[in-house]
Structures are given as C-alpha cells and as structure tokens.
Amino acid sequence: MKINFNHLFLALMLVFFSCKEEVDQPKVIYEEATKEAITKKDTTQIRVADLPVFMDGTSYIIHPVGELRVYDVKSKASYGSSSTSRVSYAVSNYNRYEITGYLDNLYFQHIDSASTKPLTDKQMIIQSATYLTTFAEKSKKQIMVYTVADMDTNRDSKLDQNDIKALFLSLSSGENFTKLTPDYQELIDWNVLEVKNRLYFRTIQDSNKNGDFDKDDAVFYFFVDLLDKEWKVNEYKPFN
Template sequence: MKKVFKITLLIVTLTLIATSCNTESKPQVVIDENTVAEDFVIQEDTTMVKVLSLPVYIDSTQYIYHPTKLLSNRTKNDSRRFSISKNSYESGNSNSKYSHYRFNGQYAGFAVENIKTGEIIKITDQEINFSNVKIYNKLEYNPRVEFVLYEGHDLDTNKDERLNHRDVSALFISNLDGSKFKKLSVDFEEYLSYSFLVANDKLYFQTVKDLNGDGKYEIDDEYLNYVVDLIKEDKQAIRYDTEPAFKQNQ
C-alpha cells in the first residue's frame, strides 16, 4: 500500500512540475487598444552580460559577422549555451554545393564587416535577445536573393525587466551586409514559424494573436499568415488568408 502511495505521489509531483514549467514558459501579455510597444521596451537587461564573440566569415561573400553573446550573470563562462553551425552537403551534381549558417543561443546583436571596404554595420542599437539567426547567402538555395532572418525578443511583455523566452517572440530581417534591419512580425503577436520558398522568392510566416485578452497564446486565439516579397527592396510583411479561396472552390 505504501509503495502504491509513493508511486502515486511521485506521478502527481511530476505532473505539477511539468504543468508549472509549461505555464512559466508561455509568453503572456494582456493588451487592449491603448497598449503601445514603447511601454514594454527596456533599456538594458541587467541579468545578462554582453560578450563580443569571435568573428565568422561567410563563404563566397565579402562579409564577416561579429556576434555579441548574452551570458547570464551566474554563468558567464558557460559557452555550451551557444553554437554556430555550418552544414554542407552536395547534390547529385558534384559541382553543386550548398552551405547554411545558423546562430543558436542568446545574442545581443551582430556587426557585419565588409572585408573589401572595411565598413562595419551594426544591425541595430535596440535591446534585443536573439535566439536563432539564419543567414541565406548566395550559395544558399537561391542565388537571386540574399538576406538574414532573426528570431528573438524585443519587448518585455511579461514585465519582469528582462528579455528571454518568456516574452513574446518576434521575427526580423536584414540585408546580408547588415543594413536595413527591420521587424517583420507585428508587436504583441507571438511569432511561430516561417517558410522560405525558392520557387517565388517569398518568405511566409505565421503568428498568433491573443484574441480573448487573457494574456495567453492558445489554440482558441487568432492565427495570422504573412508573406514577404524578398525581391523587393523594401521588405514588407503583407497579411494574407487563403481560407476564403479554399471555400470558394468547394
């Protein structure tokens, strides 16, 4: 009987821990028509330390990326939380080689150096916690467009005076040289995922909006789709909805 009680207690404890973790990790923000993004911008996350990392050269370009890491005050020397990957493979044609670069971890920003001109462009002075950065250079899938996508957090939506995964996620873009950095997703919409289609040089991404105002992003809220024409100089995210077209064809 005691054994059964201990097992039951263990299961209940683990369930409570899992539930607590899931709740804590959800981005929460209660917004209305009077809410403005400026109220959620922080000057500096004092729980993190900015450390300039070693530069990374992007193959077949004239650019070197200088990333700035974000380290916790408690784990300044924990370099295992970061990774920079370059994965290469060849297609059936041995002359076709593809490479892609992705920065994973926590980063405060990037400075892009042009090794031919010596010019250095800092992508932004805004306080942002970047969690995932993908570089699409001319060897990457499509030689017609070159750009960089950034996933991260720029608004302290849970008001704890720090930027991390508990805040609403956002999507950003810049040119390969670091210029024209801009936010693609809408403030207070939780960014979910994206898809880059080579066939039409367009970027598609999805967000979710807290429709019922309960401060949580759940299945009952509104899911929104956006498309960006990467050929255009000004990268604008245009909202679209294919559902009416599907219904018309039924």
C-alpha cells in the first residue's frame, strides 16, 4: 500500500497545533474578572445519579450526580461520515474511599433516613471527594476532602477542568462545606499528617498575570488543624 507522506505530515502537524492550542489555553483571564463564577447552564443536558456508595465507618451513603454523556461512535458497517451515538450513564468512578469524575453535586443520605441533602447549592464541578479514613480511625472525626472547580476563571462561560482547581472540606455528612484555597490560587497538592492532625496543601498564584501558571509564579504553603471546630487556614514558610 502506497503512503502519501505529504498528507501524513500535514495530518500530524494539524494534531500538533490543535494539541498546542489546547495546552496554551489560559486558566485565568483578568479582564472584568468577578469573584463569582459566571456560567451559562446548558439546559439540554440531562442529570443522572450513579448508584450510591458507602464510605466504611460513616453513617452516610453518597449519591454522585452528573450529566448524561453521549458519544459519537463511528459505525463499522457504515461508510463516509456515518456514526452512531453511545450513551454513558456512568458519571463517576469509585475506588474504596474516593469518588472521582466531573460531578455537579453529591447528595448525602443518612443510613436511617429516606431523604437526601445536597453538598452545595452553588454551581461547581467536583473532581474528587476523598474520605480521610485513617485520620477518622485515630481521631474519631470524620472528614471529606474535595478538589473542585468553583469559579469560571478563564471566562469561557462554563466550569470544567480548564478552570482553577480549589480545595474544600466537609464533615462525612456533607455539612460544613468549606473552601480552603484563596480565590485565583491553583491547588498543587495536599496531604494529611495524622501525627499533627493537620491537612497541608500548596497553591500557586499567577504572580505575573500572564493567565497561566509557570516557574515564575509564587508558591504558597498552608495547613489546617482538622480537629478545630472551624477550619482556619494558616500560611507557613517551610524555608527562608
């Protein structure tokens, strides 16, 4: 079979530049920026809930809620541009003590109750929800940690993985849902040190305001005492 290398090269270049454009998309746009996320709700999307999950050791089951996803799939029996649609009813993944996905909300239900309560009444995308099981076993305090996109920082009128990722906490009941990261600072990572009953996390701020996070931007370090009734964020400096 003869290969047209000119066509192959052109196709590869198109893929390269399309990927580059996606990577170069800024996470922050400052023009007329507002604190609240300004998004247009897609009324054509259908919300569905996954089957509930139970975090062992708690008294609550959790219903992950997200949008029904429809994919265009090329049909092997067809020619040209024909395709068929495939519907995915799965909106999350569950791995022991963590739920991941791009979720609109989580609904909490006490094991002795028939009613459910939403985690939040605000528009956001929940990317992960983690139950601190080892900390709970030692401290007897049950806490969930969330990574969330809660602000339309790139001002494209939608919330997704291209917006800044923030860090939240709540009790295992979903109550006391609290944001920890400062606005317009991107979460880098977090961990829990049970020996000090603290959650530590790092963020990065777009110091040069070029719309992206890079080596020239400032990194900040924080911790929260998980045993406190109110989770106060404390900044610290690990080095001078």
